Amino acid sequence: MKICQVLFVTVVIAVCLPGTLPAASAEPTIIIANASADPGLTTTAEIRCHNVEHLLGFTITLGYDPDVVMVVGEETNPEFGMDMSVISNNKTGDVVLGPLSIDADVTGDDVWLATVTLRADGNPGDVGVLNITTDALIDTANDQIEPRTDIDGAFVVAGSAAPKPFLVSGFVFHGDGSECNGPIVSMSNQSGVQWQATTNDGCNYYWLLLTAGTDIDCCETMRFSALHGDGSASAKYTVTPEDVRNGGSRLFNITIGSLPGDLNGDCEITSEDALLTLQMAVEGEYSQIADVNRDDQVTSLDALMILYEAANR
Known part of the structure; x- marks a missing residue:
């Protein structure tokens, strides 16, 4: 009888100890970095995903004001497969980024998804929003990873205004x-x-x-x-x-x-x-x-x- 009481007390203590319960998974967050460049010059901004498990592939739409900034190049993480991004319609202010993923399986707290090359087309002091919309974030079971959060970035045209x-x-x-x-x-x-x-x-x-x-x-x-x-x-x-x-x-x-x-x-x-x-x-x-x-x-x-x-x- 005493042995049973000791085992019961031990089980209760083990369950109540802090850190012994499985931690809830953090929500995946897709974020684009802020960027800045002088008029006519280019710079890059990375798009990354935080707290993601078993990621197979993604499709992201990047929106922006073409009078302020223009996407002139891109690169997706080759770990996800062939780059299938479409930026030929960049003058409209929207481009689509994403790979053709077949067998990728990426897990991490900070995963690089893509990098865009941005050209400053506005005037010094102009600010434009880099609006990201995650159209698809697919895991290895071919399911959408939900919930998730998109965080926009900002692009600033640097330099001083020319007379x-x-x-x-x-x-x-x-x-x-x-x-x-x-x-x-x-x-x-x-x-x-x-x-x-x-x-x-x-x-x-x-x-x-x-x-x-x-x-x-x-x-x-x-x-x-x-x-x-x-x-x-x-x-x-x-x-x-x-x-x-x-x-x-x-x-x-x-x-x-x-x-x-x-x-x-x-x-x-x-x-x-x-x-x-x-x-x-x-x-x-x-x-x-x-x-x-x-x-x-x-x-x-x-x-x-x-x-x-x-x-x-």
Whole structure:
């Protein structure tokens, strides 16, 4: 009887001791590594499976933003057999990775599945998600291994943004439409920084190379001033998003009107000229053409005089 009691106590203790029960299997996790590269350069990212037993094969879809990153190469673990991955449709932002597995039997805490070669196609600072979807994770019994977890990665376009040039250019004409060769053309931004454009005595073309985002920004108003002899003209232009994308504004032509008060250079005095003069007066700008009373300043009086002249023509 005592012997039976001792055996019973021993069995109970053995069952209750920590670590003597079989440990629950950890859930398989498929993960892709984060990656980064400078614009136009390539790098690699591994896809691995943690805590897997008796793995025969796999099929994984990798999704990404092709404007940020592009899959340009891949390699699957030869332990699983022939590589059957399809990346020919990489421009769509989805590729399929996987081997033709027949007799593989892989168990491990950290199993290499595949490696993808990634090219940075975005701009510095762009971030894209490397989205993995495990379509199949098959064990040696030809069954899906469930449950399992997919963990996405991130791709970062490294480097600093290159300065983006912004070209401002156009032609200068007299009020009668003839070419105004050798003008003096200057331009300023909304911060009041002023530059003088490059011109030539033998032609009426001017150009100025600025830097977008530094010298000039989208939706900012550029102010122009053109001088030639006794004539002058002032003009404005608002930068559009398309201008920034195209690396400069469209050709911006300036007409130096020979007619006092002809602000828009159409060789006529109209209410539009009066309105332009009033805007200059409000903003403290100056133009010889607008200064019709020749007091070396543009005021509402000049606008009123131009409007009176337009009404009586």
